[in-house]
Amino acid sequence: MARIIVDTNKLVKVYGKDIKNEVLHGISLKIEEGEFVSIIGPSGSGKSTLLNILAALDRPTSGRVNVNGQEIDKMDDKQLALFRNSNMGFVFQFHHLLPEFTALENVMIPNWIAKGSPSDEVKQRAIKLLDLVGLKEYEDNLATQLSGGQKQRVAIARSLMNNPPILFADEPTGNLDTESTDKVYKLLRNINKELGTTFIIVTHDKDIANRTDRVIEIVDGNIKRDFFI
Amino acid sequence: MWFEFKVAVRFLKSGKTQTLLILLGITIGVMVQVFLGSLIQGLQKSLVNQTVGNAPHITIIPQEKGPENLISPRGEEGFRIITFDSNRGGIGRWRSLEEYLKKVDGIKAVSPTIDGSAFALRGQKSLSVIIRGVDINAADQIYDISDRIEAGDPTLGGNNILIGNELAKELNLSVGDNLNINTSMGIDDNFIIAGIFDLRSKDLNKSWIIISRDRAQTLFDLPDQVSNIELQIKDVFTANDIANIIMSENTNINAESWQKNNQQLLTALRSQGSSSLIIQIFVIIAVTLGIASVLAVSVLQKSRQIGILKAMGITSSRVGLIFLIQGGILGTIGSIIGTAGGIGLSQLFVNLVRDEMGNPLFPIDIDIAFILISISIAILAGMIAALIPARNSAKLNPVEVINNG
Numbered sequence: 001m002a003r004i005i006v007d008t009n010k011l012v013k014v015y016g017k018d019i020k021n022e023v024l025h026g027i028s029l030k031i032e033e034g035e036f037v038s039i040i041g042p043s044g045s046g047k048s049t050l051l052n053i054l055a056a057l058d059r060p061t062s063g064r065v066n067v068n069g070q071e072i073d074k075m076d077d078k079q080l081a082l083f084r085n086s087n088m089g090f091v092f093q094f095h096h097l098l099p100e101f102t103a104l105e106n107v108m109i110p111n112w113i114a115k116g117s118p119s120d121e122v123k124q125r126a127i128k129l130l131d132l133v134g135l136k137e138y139e140d141n142l143a144t145q146l147s148g149g150q151k152q153r154v155a156i157a158r159s160l161m162n163n164p165p166i167l168f169a170d171e172p173t174g175n176l177d178t179e180s181t182d183k184v185y186k187l188l189r190n191i192n193k194e195l196g197t198t199f200i201i202v203t204h205d206k207d208i209a210n211r212t213d214r215v216i217e218i219v220d221g222n223i224k225r226d227f228f229i
Numbered sequence: 230m231w232f233e234f235k236v237a238v239r240f241l242k243s244g245k246t247q248t249l250l251i252l253l254g255i256t257i258g259v260m261v262q263v264f265l266g267s268l269i270q271g272l273q274k275s276l277v278n279q280t281v282g283n284a285p286h287i288t289i290i291p292q293e294k295g296p297e298n299l300i301s302p303r304g305e306e307g308f309r310i311i312t313f314d315s316n317r318g319g320i321g322r323w324r325s326l327e328e329y330l331k332k333v334d335g336i337k338a339v340s341p342t343i344d345g346s347a348f349a350l351r352g353q354k355s356l357s358v359i360i361r362g363v364d365i366n367a368a369d370q371i372y373d374i375s376d377r378i379e380a381g382d383p384t385l386g387g388n389n390i391l392i393g394n395e396l397a398k399e400l401n402l403s404v405g406d407n408l409n410i411n412t413s414m415g416i417d418d419n420f421i422i423a424g425i426f427d428l429r430s431k432d433l434n435k436s437w438i439i440i441s442r443d444r445a446q447t448l449f450d451l452p453d454q455v456s457n458i459e460l461q462i463k464d465v466f467t468a469n470d471i472a473n474i475i476m477s478e479n480t481n482i483n484a485e486s487w488q489k490n491n492q493q494l495l496t497a498l499r500s501q502g503s504s505s506l507i508i509q510i511f512v513i514i515a516v517t518l519g520i521a522s523v524l525a526v527s528v529l530q531k532s533r534q535i536g537i538l539k540a541m542g543i544t545s546s547r548v549g550l551i552f553l554i555q556g557g558i559l560g561t562i563g564s565i566i567g568t569a570g571g572i573g574l575s576q577l578f579v580n581l582v583r584d585e586m587g588n589p590l591f592p593i594d595i596d597i598a599f600i601l602i603s604i605s606i607a608i609l610a611g612m613i614a615a616l617i618p619a620r621n622s623a624k625l626n627p628v629e630v631i632n633n634g
C-alpha cells in the first residue's frame with residue numbers, strides 16, 4: 001500500500017466572526033501518494049474552502065490536517081509559506097500568471113522564491129517543462145501575450161517547477177473550451193503517470209471527474225460520496 | 230534580495246506613467262533642495278567672505294592697563310591723540326607669541342603689526358593716515374596686498390612705503406614720489422612710494438600706509454614691540470573658540486574675534502539658515518507623501534500579483550521588501566537626476582543673474598557633503614514612504630486573490 005500523503009481528521013471551517021458560518025462540518029479523508037482525485041459538488045458546497053486548507057493556503061477552524069507528513073494546521077503564516085513553496089503545486093481557474101514576466105520567467109518563479117537567485121540549470125529545467133506543456137516556442141512571450149489555454153498550461157509548468165509531491169487544481173479547465181480542456185486534462189494525467197505526482201482537482205466538469213481515479217463529492221460541507229472509478 | 234529586486238524593477242517598469250510621475254516629483258524635490266541649499270550656502274559664504282575675507286579674524290592686543298593709558302603720555306600740550314595702539318603700549322614678547330600662534334590648530338596666518346596714526350603732508354595738504362608696519366609676506370596672507378598692487382612693486386624696506394590709490398589721488402602722488410609723514414609723536418620723515426595698492430575698500434585705500442615693521446618700530450619708537458598680532462583662521466566660525474583658547478593659554482593679552490564685532494551679520498546668517506532648513510524639510514515631506522501615495526496605489530494595483538507570489542510561497546516580509554526596494558530605487562534615481570538638475574540650475578543662475586558689471590552676484594557653493602546628505606535623505610524618504618504600502622502588502626491574503634481571479 002502506498003504512503004498516505006493527505007490525512008484530515010474532523011476538519012471544520014467557520015467563516016465570520018460575529019455571524020458564524022460553518023462551511024465545512026468535520027471532513028475526514030485520506031489520500032494516498034500518486035492518486036488522481038477529483039472533488040465535485042454544487043456551488044457553495046465548500047470545495048474551494050477544503051482545497052485551500054489542504055493546499056496550506058488557509059487554516060481550518062478546528063481539526064487536524066497532515067500533508068506530506070507535516071501537521072500543517074499548527075503552522076504559522078511563514079511556515080505555511082515555506083511549506084507551500086517546497087511541497088505544493090497549484091493550478092487555479094484564473095491561471096494567475098504574473099503579467100510583468102515572460103512565460104519562461106513565470107515558470108521559474110517558484111524556484112526563484114526558494115533559491116533567491118537564478119541559475120542556468122533552473123532555466124534548462126523550466127524550458128523542459130514548457131516543452132512538456134507544448135509551449136517551448138512561447139518562452140519569451142509576456143504572460144499577457146498568451147491565450148487562456150496557453151496561460152493555463154504555463155501555470156501547470158510553473159506548478160511543477162519545484163518538483164512538488166502534490167499538485168492542487170481548482171477548476172483548472174473552468175475557463176477553457178473543450179479542446180483546451182482535453183489538452184490540459186491529458187497533460188495532468190501524463191504528469192501523474194510519469195512523475196507519480198498526487199493530483200487533487202476540484203471540478204464542475206462531469207467528463208473530467210469521470211476520467212479521474214477517485215471522486216469525492218461534497219454537499220453542504222460534508223462528504224456525500226467518495227468512490228473509485 | 231535578487232528576486233525581490235527583480236520583481237521591484239518589473240513592477241516599476243510595468244507602471245511606466247506612474248513611475249515617471251513619481252520620479253519627476255522626487256527629481257523636482259531634490260532639485261529645489263540642492264539649488265536652494267547651494268544658493269544659500271553660496272550667499273552666506275560670500276557675505277562672510279566680504280566681511281572677513283581680507284580682514285583679521287582674531288586680533289591679539291595687549292591687555293588694557295587702565296584709563297590713564299588711553300591718552301598718549303607723549304602728546305603735546307592740548308593735543309591729545311587717542312589711537313588704538315600707542316595708548317596701550319605694545320606686545321613685548323611678540324616673537325615667542327608669534328611662534329606659539331603659528332602652532333595653534335586652525336590658524337593659517339599670523340601677522341604681527343605695528344600701528345600708528347600720522348599725517349601725510351604734501352604741499353598744503355595734510356591727511357590723517359594710519360601707518361601699518363608689517364612683514365609683507367605675513368600681511369599678504371590676510372590682505373593680499375602684493376596681488377593688489379596697481380602700480381610699482383610691493384617691496385618694503387628702508388624708507389619704502391605702499392599707499393592706497395585713494396590717497397595717491399588726493400595727494401596727487403605716483404610711484405617714486407616722496408611723501409612726508411608726521412607721526413602723532415611729532416617725528417617727521419620722508420618716505421618713497423614704492424607701490425600703490427587697491428584693497429577694494431575706499432576707507433583703507435585712503436588711510437593706510439604700509440611700511441616695513443622694522444621701520445615702523447623706529448618711527449614710533451617701539452623697539453622690539455608690536456601693537457597687535459592679526460590672525461586668520463581656517464574656519465572663520467571658530468574664531469570665538471580659538472580666541473578663547475589663546476586667552477586661556479596666555480596672560481596679559483586680549484584676543485578679539487571678528488564674531489564679537491559682527492553679531493548682527495551672524496544673527497542674519499543664522500535665521501537665513503534656519504528658514505532654508507524649514508523650506509527643505511517641507512520639500513522632503515511633500516516628496517515623501519508623494520512617493521507614499523503612489524506606492525500605496527501600486528500595492529492595490531499589484532494585489533493580484535502579490536497574492537500569486539504568496540500562494541507560491543513567498544513570505545510576507547519578502548513582499549514588503551519588494552515595495553521598500555521600489556521606494557529605494559525611486560529615491561536613488563530621482564535624487565541623482567535631481568542633484569544633476571539642481572547643480573545645472575545653480576550654474577544657470579550663476580550665468581544668468583549678474584550685476585551691472587557682468588560679474589556673478591556671488592559664487593554658488595556646491596558642497597559635496599550637502600549633496601550626499603540630500604541624496605541620502607531622498608533615498609531614506611523613499612524607503613520610509615514605502616513602509617506603509619509594504620505593510621499593507623504584507624497583510625494581503627492570497628486566498629482572496631485566488632478566489633476572486
Ligand SMILES: Nc1ncnc2c1ncn2[C@@H]1O[C@H](COP(=O)(O)OP(=O)(O)OP(=O)(O)O)[C@@H](O)[C@H]1O
Nearest residue numbers: 015016021023041042043044045046047048049050
Ligand atoms: N473568505 C470567505 N469569507 C466568508 N465566507 C466565505 C469565504 N470563502 C467562502 N465563503 C463561503 O463558504 C461557502 C463555500 O465556499 P467555497 O468557495 O468553498 O464553495 P465552492 O464549493 O468552491 O463553490 P464554487 O463551486 O462556486 O466555487 C460559501 O457559502 C461561501 O460564501
Ligand SMILES: [Mg+2]
Nearest residue numbers: 047048049170
Ligand atoms: Mg470554488
